[in-house]
Amino acid sequence: MATDLVKNEGKHIHKPTAVKKETNWTKRVLITVMFLYLSIFLLVPLVYIFVKAFEQGSGVYFAAITNSDALDAIKLTLLVTLITVPLNTVFGIAAAWLITRFQFKGKQLLLSLIELPFAVSPVIAGLVLVLFFGPRGVMGPLFSELGIKILFSTPGIVIATMFVTLPFVARELIPVMQAQGKAEEEAAISLGASGWQMFVRVTLPNIKWGLLYGMILCNARAIGEFGAVSVISGRIRGMTNTMPLHVEILYNEYQFSAAFAVASLMSLLAILTLTIKAWIEWRAEKQQTA
């Protein structure tokens, strides 16, 4: 018995060091492989965009982002984003409230339907909108009688972007609101707050970071959406070109420096998105430890 114990103890003392050595070795290899992999797949492409953009000097760069076609594309992208993000935010809040605060039949189905746009190819999203709003579509004749052009114009691009970015805000809010629970809101209501007061003073402060996070993701995707918008825009220069479509045209015309210059603007926005996201996460962590 006694010798057994001693033996076991000896093993125990010996073992951790062996494991530690092994871990140190695997740790180094794994970290190195990860660095290499991420450098090749993420870092090099990101750096490369800026290198290419400035390849022919800053004169060409600024000319590329300040000519009238580029400015029109930037304006259209901004307009589309400014319409899409608020609408999808309202939808996201409504959907998250509905799903996390009430019990009803078909809830699981509704959840799946909200996520549906993520599973549909953007090209198909564009196609179905062409079928629906096009001249042969269900709504096409109605809108053309009213004199509203949807296809190959700004409304079509907005709707396509709304389709593709619809789930973002809802998806971020649902887990946050689920975790929060509804006790605080119930307390507010039973103490006599109106629905709006409850929302502004209780719900909103609780969900603000998740909401902001969903909105910046929605924003990033709205700026960058290509497939769906490409189908529906008709690509009329200066009229229906968003920034990604402008990049495509420049690239196909072999104006590589100009294409990368406009691309670099969108990359800056992407970096900004990632920075805000990291900041939100850092805040949430700090709040948790505090």
Added chain:
Amino acid sequence: MKRKRRKKNVLPGFGLTMGITTMYLSIIVLIPLSMVFIESSKLGWQGFIEVVTSDRVLHAYKISFLTAFSAALINAVFGLMIAWVLVRYSFPGKRLIDGLIDLPFALPTAVAGIALTTLYAEDGWIGQFFTLLNIKVAFTPLGITVALVFIGLPFVVRIIQPVLENIEKEVEEAASSLGATKKQIFTKVIFPELLPSLLTGFSLAFARGIGEYGSVIFIAGNMPMNTEIAPLMIMTKLEQFDYAGATAIAAVMLVVSFLCLIIINLLQKWSRKHEMQGE
């Protein structure tokens, strides 16, 4: 019973949010999407089959599925590794790396497309090394896979990370003190715990891969019967005003996407069960 009902009705906004959610979803997504099945039914069964089984279309499906599958597989392996390193080890620059993982979500796909195409072209920064090995990347199915690996990279990492964080150290310590080797602990304790989320991440990356357009069309080169992907076939048919044909191809892709969704849902249920059992 009465009490329960009253409790349910305390919070306001059921009608309002139900109205907004279903209206918005129907107008923007559901009704337009149902057009796919209406429009493709105009072809009749015979015509439908003819379109979706023509050589060029079949080849496009094959390319889309094969490249999406290989990319999702690569992402599953490296995603698991990256998640492991980010959760288990500390090293300088960790926060920066962790933030960078989401780049493919934030970067417009067309931007990624042109950057990868010029990088992997025969004389590009990365492509030149492949040229030495006599491998062409850009304008081949390999190039499409590279683009899809880029696009799908965050899916597996972001799904595995929280699960790995939640695995209790005690279980591993127990296994270790019972004499399990590091390898045994990983294959018998950790990996089974991660498997449902690993498969979910794989399916998400795969589903995204078959539908991806922006990052792929630049690097694919779009040669018929060679590097044409299914979404591009839809685009081509649309440009020829062959709406029914485009819709038929889309219908097949939609069915595959729905199957992916169902599988993902089942996997998530499975992983939830796993968690409950763990507790």
